Structure formats: structure tokens, C-alpha cells
Amino acid sequence: MTTFQEAWYRGRLMKALMTVEHMGYASSRWRLVCAFTMVVSIAVSISYGAAPIWAGDGDDLRRQLDTMRSDLDSIKQDVQEIRKILEQARGRAKEGPVEAIVSIDDDPMMGNRNAQLTLIEFSDYHCPFCRRFFTQTFPKIKSNYIDTGKVRYVFRDYPLDAIHPHARKAAETAHCAQEQGKYWEMHDAIFESKDRGVPDLNKLGHKLGLDVARLDGCVDSGKYGKEIEKDYQDGTLAGVTGTPGFFLGLTRKGATIEGTLISGAQPFARFTKLFDALLASQNARQ
Known part of the structure; x- marks a missing residue:
């Protein structure tokens, strides 16, 4: 993933997170589903756009696969961060009205x-x-x-x-x-x-x-x-x-x-x- 593509992805991710946090009327579970769906859809578009699998030698293919694995690991961490934020919001809701x-x-x-x-x-x-x-x-x-x-x-x-x-x-x-x-x-x-x-x-x-x-x-x-x-x-x-x-x-x-x-x-x-x-x-x- 290039620096530009990573910046674009991070920007899309933050916009997705803000949008989900914006959904104050929805349940925590539904917001989590929306967040996960957004992140996965962004991830798929980035992965295929940034590292297409094309016919090349074995070393090139391995490098591409390693890059995609690294990207997916990063995405998993982002999903976990979103999960923590939404779980905290749900915890506040359980504590009673603010x-x-x-x-x-x-x-x-x-x-x-x-x-x-x-x-x-x-x-x-x-x-x-x-x-x-x-x-x-x-x-x-x-x-x-x-x-x-x-x-x-x-x-x-x-x-x-x-x-x-x-x-x-x-x-x-x-x-x-x-x-x-x-x-x-x-x-x-x-x-x-x-x-x-x-x-x-x-x-x-x-x-x-x-x-x-x-x-x-x-x-x-x-x-x-x-x-x-x-x-x-x-x-x-x-x-x-x-x-x-x-x-x-x-x-x-x-x-x-x-x-x-x-x-x-x-x-x-x-x-x-x-x-x-x-x-x-x-x-x-x-």
C-alpha cells in the first residue's frame, strides 16, 4: 500500500467511524455491524486496488501477498479499535442516563x-x-x-x-x-x-x-x-x-x-x- 493509498484509507476509515458514532439513535450492536461492514468494504477496495494479483514471477506474487497480509492485520487492529469505542458507548448507556x-x-x-x-x-x-x-x-x-x-x-x-x-x-x-x-x-x-x-x-x-x-x-x-x-x-x-x-x-x-x-x-x-x-x-x- 502506497503512502497516498494508506492516507486515503485512513481518511475513509475515520469518516466511517465518525458516521457510525453519529448514529446516536441506533443500538450498539447495529452500530458495530455498520462499522465492521464499512471497514471491510473499504479494505476490499483498497486491497484489490493497491495490490492486484497479476501474472508475474513467484517473488513478486509473494511480495504482494505479504503486503496484503500486512494490510489485513492493520485493518483488524482498526476494527478492534472501533469495537472498543462502541463497547465504551454501550457501557455508558448501561450506567443510566447522563x-x-x-x-x-x-x-x-x-x-x-x-x-x-x-x-x-x-x-x-x-x-x-x-x-x-x-x-x-x-x-x-x-x-x-x-x-x-x-x-x-x-x-x-x-x-x-x-x-x-x-x-x-x-x-x-x-x-x-x-x-x-x-x-x-x-x-x-x-x-x-x-x-x-x-x-x-x-x-x-x-x-x-x-x-x-x-x-x-x-x-x-x-x-x-x-x-x-x-x-x-x-x-x-x-x-x-x-x-x-x-x-x-x-x-x-x-x-x-x-x-x-x-x-x-x-x-x-x-x-x-x-x-x-x-x-x-x-x-x-x-
Whole structure:
């Protein structure tokens, strides 16, 4: 395997691993199967592409076979590393729900500030599961819980740079749109857009009637880079390992909540069960 081919393989492997880790809604066993399948498929393509068996002398053939054996040994080690990561994730799940003190920071908020419950989402604009939540589940949460004053919703950025290289720039664009009073409009437009490139964000600004020169200047300045990185670090420290990740807890004074982690694009029924149980518990105490 050449240096270039090895680098390409490693890159494909890391992307496969990130994709599997991204599948927060799936069982550990299913994620392991997916990981193994991805690695094997990559391995087969690499092995046959990097070391084809062709008619040659015996020494050449032996060298090719030795190279393939070495490659397969390396692949086995990678599979074992993936297995360890997923087993650790399954072990954390067995330990019970993850609870953490999570800051709402000064991030965009929707709903009544004094609502009984707070839902904080850590999300990536280019994550397909985040988009699924946005299109299928969030509208129901908004109409049934946010608009009725039961839940306040906070959006925090968690861009997965390794697999979504433009997601961080999308987050910066949304924050810059906030300066012109259109954060949520840009937020929605990015999730609804099928385009994922940076120039397409500029087009969204035009469609929303923003001062595009001002928007571009804000994005190019990188002024919201630290804010987005703080979101990412806060999410990681709280226990977020993929997107979307949510923390649900009782609203309290100050800028934090004590929340329980909800991983993955869960269906509306799951959120309903959690919301209603927490609301009932809180009302029973009053």
C-alpha cells in the first residue's frame, strides 16, 4: 500500500467511524455491524486496488501477498479499535442516563423565558439526523410545547468538522444574520436548503433580504468563531458525542439547567413522554 493509498484509507476509515458514532439513535450492536461492514468494504477496495494479483514471477506474487497480509492485520487492529469505542458507548448507556449542569450561555432562545422546562439542543447544520429532527419533530414540539409556554428552547452549535467541513461556517452565518434580526429565519433556511457550500449561504442571505455585504463581512471576520467553539466544548464536557444531542431539565434562575441527555433524532412521541413526565412531577410538587 502506497503512502497516498494508506492516507486515503485512513481518511475513509475515520469518516466511517465518525458516521457510525453519529448514529446516536441506533443500538450498539447495529452500530458495530455498520462499522465492521464499512471497514471491510473499504479494505476490499483498497486491497484489490493497491495490490492486484497479476501474472508475474513467484517473488513478486509473494511480495504482494505479504503486503496484503500486512494490510489485513492493520485493518483488524482498526476494527478492534472501533469495537472498543462502541463497547465504551454501550457501557455508558448501561450506567443510566447522563445528567449534567449545562449552560444556556447567551445562545438563541425560543419560547417563554419562564417556561417550566428548558430544552437545549446541540446541533450541526449539515447533519442529516439534525435535519430530520428539524423537519419531522421540531415543528410538533414547537406547536405543542414551545408556543404554549411549557418549554423554552435553546439552540447551541456543535459542528462536526471532520465530516461536515462547512457546518461551522453555516453556524457563523446564522449568528451574523442575528445582527440583522433574522437568526431564526437563517437557521430555518440553512436546514431547509439542500445545498451545503459556503457560496450558497450567500444566496440565502439574498433570499432573506439581508444586507449581504454586511453579512459577508461579518462571516469573513470570524467574530463568532469563539462563541461556536465554546458551544462545542460545553457540549462535549456535558457528554454530547454526536448530533443532535439534547439536554432537558427544569428551568431555574441563572444561566444553567440540570439536564438529562437525550441522544439522536428521537421521534416526537419520545419527547412528549419526557416532557409530560417532567411537567407532571413538577406540578405534583407545587
